Amino acid sequence: MTTLLEIRNLTVTFETSNGPLTAVSGxxxxxxxxxxxxxxxxxxxxxxxxxxxxxxxxxDTATVAADMIRFDGTDLLALSPKERRRIIGRDIAxxxxxxxxxxxxxxTVGLQIGEVLKKHQGxxxxxxxxRTLTLLEAVGLPDPVGKLRAYPHQMSGGQCxxxxxxxxxxxxxxxxxxxxxxxxxxxxxxxxILDLLVELQEASGMGLIMITHDMGVVxxxxxxxxxxxxxxxxxxxxxLSLFETPRDSYTRALLSALPDRAAGGPLSGVVVS
Ligand SMILES: Nc1ncnc2c1ncn2[C@@H]1O[C@H](COP(=O)(O)OP(=O)(O)OP(=O)(O)O)[C@@H](O)[C@H]1O
Numbered sequence: 001m002t003t004l005l006e007i008r009n010l011t012v013t014f015e016t017s018n019g020p021l022t023a024v025s026g027x028x029x030x031x032x033x034x035x036x037x038x039x040x041x042x043x044x045x046x047x048x049x050x051x052x053x054x055x056x057x058x059x060d061t062a063t064v065a066a067d068m069i070r071f072d073g074t075d076l077l078a079l080s081p082k083e084r085r086r087i088i089g090r091d092i093a094x095x096x097x098x099x100x101x102x103x104x105x106x107x108t109v110g111l112q113i114g115e116v117l118k119k120h121q122g123x124x125x126x127x128x129x130x131r132t133l134t135l136l137e138a139v140g141l142p143d144p145v146g147k148l149r150a151y152p153h154q155m156s157g158g159q160c161x162x163x164x165x166x167x168x169x170x171x172x173x174x175x176x177x178x179x180x181x182x183x184x185x186x187x188x189x190x191x192x193i194l195d196l197l198v199e200l201q202e203a204s205g206m207g208l209i210m211i212t213h214d215m216g217v218v219x220x221x222x223x224x225x226x227x228x229x230x231x232x233x234x235x236x237x238x239x240l241s242l243f244e245t246p247r248d249s250y251t252r253a254l255l256s257a258l259p260d261r262a263a264g265g266p267l268s269g270v271v272v273s
Contacts, residue, residue, distance in 0.1 A: 003033075012024040012064050013062070024053065046228060047228055053066075074087065093176050100157060110132055135166040141162050165181075172206075176206055181193060183212075210222060
């Protein structure tokens with residue numbers, strides 16, 4: 001399996017009014033093509049910041065230091081911001097927690113997906129429309145033709161997240177980073193969105209990094225898991241080992257908070273100690 005993303009010794013520090021704040025401290029991680037890596041930890045553990053650092057999306061108050069950030073054979077640290085942006089959005093895509101807030105309320109769904117295709121693939125209007133319809137179908141939205149002209153406020157949160165996923169996979173990325181993609185959604189919709197992400201990941205062979213605070217999400221999606229606490233990696237294991245024999249006390253605490261709904265998932269029958 002080829003390594004898609006490899007990070008060594010990543011540290012991110014923010015300049016704040018109270019002095020420097022280290023949000024990520026010496027993290028190593030890698031994700032292979034075709035693999036689902038979950039990064040799990042409670043709010044504030046630096047999961048999002050680590051991935052935003054890879055994407056080059058942190059504000060100027062952040063200092064990013066790493067021995068290596070290599071994506072698909074390219075050293076991202078050696079790239080100019082412009083070169084990095086060219087890769088990001090085409091080969092690496094990210095979806096976020098608040099789908100409605102992530103979409104522009106002033107533009108139709110069709111236009112917003114079309115913009116991604118225009119920017120990264122230079123498609124003409126007819127090609128954009130055809131590809132957008134294919135994408136809306138691929139993410140399971142009913143009435144794709146009608147959705148082309150729909151505005152975000154005319155759709156549910158779950159539908160907006162499907163649109164965000166369509167935008168993210170529009171250019172067939174090699175890596176998709178999903179940052180708490182179901183946290184803002186109703187419980188009944190959460191499972192559908194997770195199933196969709198895994199389905200798309202399996203069909204395309206892309207790598208998927210799932211950022212979550214929820215061990216239930218980990219159980220339903222991940223091949224391998226990194227447990228992060230206060231900016232530090234506490235444990236790394238394949239998903240079955242993590243649930244069967246968690247080594248770290250913080251991992252055990254997260255597992256003991258596992259909601260009941262995960263019990264019927266793919267790991268049912270595993271005794272969580
Ligand atoms: N722009 C910023 N300026 C200062 N501190 C920040 C900034 N962004 C994040 N932080 C801090 O970095 C730490 C890690 O935040 P991060 O968002 O990565 O956590 P997380 O584990 O992803 O949690 P969440 O699920 O809430 O996003 C937190 O203490 C947060 O307050």
